[in-house]
Amino acid sequence: MARARYIMVGGFLGAGKTTAMLRLGEHLAAQGVRVGLVTNDQSSGLADTTLLSASGFPVEEITGGCFCCRFTSLTEAAERLTTRVTPDVFLAEPVGSCTDLKATVSYPLRRMYGDNFSVAPFSVLLDPVRALRVLGLEEGRRFSDKVLYVYGKQLEEADVLVINKIDTVALARLAVLRTALRERCPGAVLFEISAKTGAGLEPWFAYILASEDESRANLDIDYDKYADGEALLGWLNCTARLSGRAFDGNDWLTRLVETFQRRLRGLDIEIAHLKMTLTPAEHDRDLCVVNAVSADAPPVSPFRLQDVIDAGELIINLRAEGDPEVLRREAIGALTAQAANAGLALTVEHIEHFRPGRPVPTHRVVMA
Template identity: 40%
Template sequence: MSHQIKFIMVGGFLGAGKTTTLGRLAKYYADQGLNVGVVTNDQAADLVDTNALRSQGLHVGEVAGACFCCHFNALMETIEELGSKSKPDVILAEPVGSCTDLVATVIQPIKRLFDAEFTIHPYAVLMKPSHGRKILKNETGSGFSPKAAYILRKQMEEADLILVNRIDELTTEEVDELTGLIDENFPGTPVLRTSALTGEGFEGLVEFLEQEGDFGSKVLDIDYDIYAEGEAELGWLNSSVRLTSETSFSLDQLLLDVITQLQASFKEQGVETAHLKTIGLWEGFFGVANLVSNDSEPKLSLASDCTVNEVDLIVNARVACDPESLTEQVTQVLQNCAKALNANLEIRQTQSFRPGRPVPTHRYAAPQ
């Protein structure tokens, strides 16, 4: 048989920990001597995830402008480009965190149209504890409407494996509760407890992903009207700026200040954060800070441990509010942070919008 590429897609809601998980998986397979390619996905360019993974020395391609399902041809072209010099042994794919129905629109098309080139491995979906617990318990005040919560439920419904991630942030009782909620809502779906950050439970994940079988076959019964309306509730912003100062400053503190001030602004406006990330890059140094919900703590997920006079910042914000308001809030916080450092702020590019209705390139209603 000719060389076949392992195709591993890891899904989950915005802020579930997909990028950290893929980074750890990429390192594992690279350490096995395999050639690894990573494909990230976003509704717009300037993605923190892409820059963070590339900064770790990984071969990363990006599908921007729409989800994998709507830009399926771009996904396959990106994979081909990653293999232009050396054919990958493994492709790790990270879909947009607000997307679902990926079995019918991504995995099944690969099975049917590119069967000779790929082997499909289990589709793992990370559960985001901060919103997942409230949504699976049908609690009010999850921060999202029932239409947005519908997406998170559908993501887990089509999974071959559900990962309770961020267990390093949870008590044993909280992890047990989440596992019980998954068993109750998605009976028969295997569940693993993991921490993408610390690596706990990672051996079990790798072992599961190495299985062969009829994976990626849970085709959803899905209402695209509800799906589209739920996704459109989120304001989507990607902004790229440069800060320059005559005096040096801590890059990591700047990243945390940006996230902390944005969290305060969103709380004041009464809008829920789905995910907020910022990366600072300068001359080989980089750091990343993020926030996964209004109730969580801002985190420095990757420390740069450096002081700089100049830095390129990328801010990605996914928030349940109007895009124009989101732009105003992010711009104001960046201006405040620059002023506090007596730094010049150059806004290079900002895109803000609500995602459009998903229109898949392919959709197979029955598994092959």
């Protein structure tokens, strides 16, 4: 049997991994290539899984830890997808606060499952506005140094650096970022894309579909610092049911995101990624998605409901640099107020808040 291709698309929270994977999935499906997707998070109830499933792709979700720490779950998820659809290509999205993924995922896959998978070079996506701030090229809200350490390691380990969202920045700003990245990551192949408009996607797709992962000296990484940086990020996942009278779900969800952002801005908490989905009770293909990738960035809604709804399921995924207790309190506050505003009954079905635990990879293949 021909080996399936394993393509991992990494990058910081909110960089556009899910959006780009969806585009790649559509590109492949249009050519009759079978695709299976794997999402990953520290806990369950993922907006990404809801979004990708609603797009019609077979998705397996790995929860409770990242790929590197749950390597066996990754290969099991691949087996389940194989049973379901026998994918020619697996597209996998690691957690956006993870790094050292070549040593802990790509190399072990090649070494132990080389007969099953041909592994693509590792792509790391970045949001240009975030990157310009992180690299100190522009002013704006930033994370603390330990979080930036993880961000820096993500850039450093990229085989392929992909500046995404080029539709959001002027050419001059893009040029500044390109120059800085070339200097900082001379070994990486650079692409510039917009997963939203489709600009620049073809050359990147062609490259990752055709090239093989190459061994490089391992990332020089201090796992204590990495763990500290990851643990500064608070995680909140919430699933809730709304019901009552007919309401405009698109408008309602955008206001909820704005309310939540305002509350977090007031506490000087920077958001890495806040994403919400609202799915009507009766249509599993219709949904609204609203995202914010910073406390001060305007919310965007890449998917919108066709019609007003009178009942729905809400998912909130927040990753922000703040105390998880505070994130929970503010989430409940924003949600209760926004439900009351619209005269809706609210039932919180599941809520979790925590800091990611120390990364302890299942395997770490060391290259000289």
